[in-house]
Amino acid sequence: MRETKLFAYVDKGTFVHRLSGLTKLVCFLLLTLATMFTFDIRVLGAMVVLSIAIAIISKLPFKRYRAFIAYILVFLLFNFCLNFLLAPDYGENLFGTRHELIVFTEFYTLTLEEIFYQLCKGVKFLVILPLGLLFFYTIHPSELASSLNGVKVPYKVCTVFSLALRYFPDIQRDYTNINLAQQARGIDTSKKAPLKNRILSFTKVLIPLVFSTLDRVDLISNAMELRGYGKDKTRTWYSFRKLERNDYIAIGVCILVFIFVLVMRFVVVKDLFWNPFI
Amino acid sequence: MREPIIEFKDLTFRYDAQKNPTLKHIDLTINRGEKVLIVGLSGSGKSTLGNCLNGLIPFTYHGEMSGSIKIKGKETRESSIAELSKMIGTVLQDADGQFVGLNVGEDIAFALENDNVELDKMHKAVDEVAKLVDMQDYIEHSPMELSGGQKQRVALAGVLVDDVDILLFDEPLANLDPATGKTAIELIDDLQKKTDKTVIIIEHRLEDVLWRHVDRIVLIRDGEIILDDDPDKVLASDILLESGIREPLYVSAAKFAGVKITPDMHPSDIKRFTLSEDDKKKIFDWAKTHIETPVDDREILLKGEDLRFSYDGKKTIIDGVSFEVKKGEMFAIIGKNGAGKSTLSKLLVGFEKEESGKIYLEGRDIKDDTIYERGKEIGLVLQNPNQMICNTMIFDEVAYGLRNAHIDEDEIKERVEETLKICGLYEMRNWPISALSYGQKKRVTIASILVMRPKIIVLDEPTAGQDYRHYTEIMEFLEKLNNDGQTIIMITHDMHLMLEYCDRCFTLVDGKIYFEGRPSKALVDKEVTEKANLKMTSLYDLANIVKMDPDDFTQSYINAERSMRHAGN
Structure with missing residues (x-):
């Protein structure tokens, strides 16, 4: 059978890989949350440097995510164009000045303020993108559930994640088999068939998939119950890695970054944006 | 106490x-x-x-x-x-x-x-x-x-x-x-x-x-x-x-031969099973009367030539497999999990494409046939019927492949009803499928393939999880189809199944054919059984006890079993 791997987890043994899953989750949440609070380009710039630095330390294979990154950049460009079309004066209203760069009409004028505003937004993505990739690239699938439980997500919800990871390849394999078997009986799910037929054909693949999956669900829930699942309010996790010195350091650094961002936002600048124009 | x-x-x-x-x-x-x-x-x-x-x-x-x-x-x-x-x-x-x-x-x-x-x-x-x-x-x-x-x-x-x-x-x-x-x-x-x-x-x-x-x-x-x-x-x-439970083979062989089994013979353990000289002779004589090696001069229907395949280009799953299946044959592909049985069956029905080698059906290279075209000639029945059934009524399910081919409804009706009769489902043709047992569902899936009139049916583990009675039911049904000329290929690790019903088998070991021939020969050969994760049949031990060639003895048992089954029908 063809091997299917949802997460391409490879233990590269870097500092980040060796951290507990809980640390990875907490740091990821802290840093993304911090990013949400501010549009201050100086702060965001520092965060970009930080997140790219971590990505390099953990040997994130940027090449593998090339298509994904390109997609995000195109999306950003598209977003910029759309913003400009609908509200080209948003930047000048925000910052209270108007430095004209290119004048198309009086309304459609590209200002320095508008570009600066868009830049602030774009940089945010540059912070979050490597962090997100990093999180899924360095967390071991079986650590995900225990980590979520570690940040107080109810354990039954966490189990759903880990079961989804466990059985996704099986269901994917079922789907392939069913799909092929139906094609052999004359269903055309290929692009050649008209859309209406394809949708109809698709339901014919879906029905057996749903029924065979329901069989599986029944079995799994029995198997879990027979081993005492769900009787207590809490449970422990075999794959949980206890926090060590490095974990506390990493979490500490992230908390400091988080506080720094809040201080910049609410004490120093007292505004969402840092305004270089006044 | x-x-x-x-x-x-x-x-x-x-x-x-x-x-x-x-x-x-x-x-x-x-x-x-x-x-x-x-x-x-x-x-x-x-x-x-x-x-x-x-x-x-x-x-x-x-x-x-x-x-x-x-x-x-x-x-x-x-x-x-x-x-x-x-x-x-x-x-x-x-x-x-x-x-x-x-x-x-x-x-x-x-x-x-x-x-x-x-x-x-x-x-x-x-x-x-x-x-x-x-x-x-x-x-x-x-x-x-x-x-x-x-x-x-x-x-x-x-x-x-x-x-x-x-x-x-x-x-x-x-x-x-x-x-x-x-x-x-x-x-x-x-x-x-x-x-x-x-x-x-x-x-x-x-x-x-x-x-x-x-x-x-x-x-x-x-x-x-x-x-x-x-x-x-x-x-x-x-x-x-x-009660429909199968006895150990050596016990039924002894009973066939007319030996009266008593508890002090320790029939529950072949290693301790004791037979008197008289009983041994009885079994020997009985077996002698049933030796007869079937001859097979049927023409070749399907032929594989040096097939090779791997999923990832690195690990070879099928490694130079050549074989021939004759018209009207009941043929078994055996081997342990991961030996490439399922993959080979996928090559046969066109779900996967061989990297090299050729498959000929009646002498025609079928490489370029689409899955659907291939499906009309070589139909695959999946192991789990729930993975195949996509309609709610029996008639519709069986008619499904024909309707996709836009055959006119009168002809569909005729062919579906004919198939349902063969499969013993005619009385139930207007039932919802949900009312059927697992074995009956299995039969519906076989019918839904049979109705396309394929030259060959490939079944993946047709009797997995079935008890002896249901197993016998499914196998006798397949045997009947086979006797009517249907060529059947089965993937199985059920030894009884291939011993009793199949004409020939080959064992796959690490993607290569290790043995090809009559099942009775495979199951008394220590090396073959070990390589293919099979088990020597207990008839081998009984043959040794009565001092007869194990292959002959096993073949006699099969012959006797088959003729009794046919007499019973």
């Missing part, structure tokens, strides 16, 4: 969805340290009995229960599944489905996790139990990297980690190849000797379980215990056969 650990007293149970009780007035006592085999057909109530023990009844499957079941003196209905799971560990039939962890360690630890055991203790306990089932080197492995037998070991470890007193195995052999099944029975036996646990095995593959000693056999029929006795006494009687 041994201490009873399980006591059923006048237990009757009826599922809410059913009219009649599934278990009726069960009285059964099992003592501490005993090893009990529970046999019965599907639907006889044997699995229900197991579910009464582990608490799925009455806590998950609801129904009306009267009488009493006590485990270690405690009434189960006053307990809970969680509490019962500390006394009785259940190993389910489907070792893959019940593997809930992402790797071996996690799965073994599952019960401990639910008990809030702290991490260090948990890891230590898991390591110890893993060693007990010989899986200590696989702690980090994911289920996808394990074989069926290994998954079962993990499942066993997962209940042993709780230090239960009773081990309950629900059809432990159903998904294992013969050699792995044999190892599983040995493992259960060794474990019981080491730990003195009470063991209950629910299984209909009697001969395979009897590979190691059991203390008692309990036979269930229609929800009642009709026999509860020493294995030797059980085998000496004819009650198993009457």
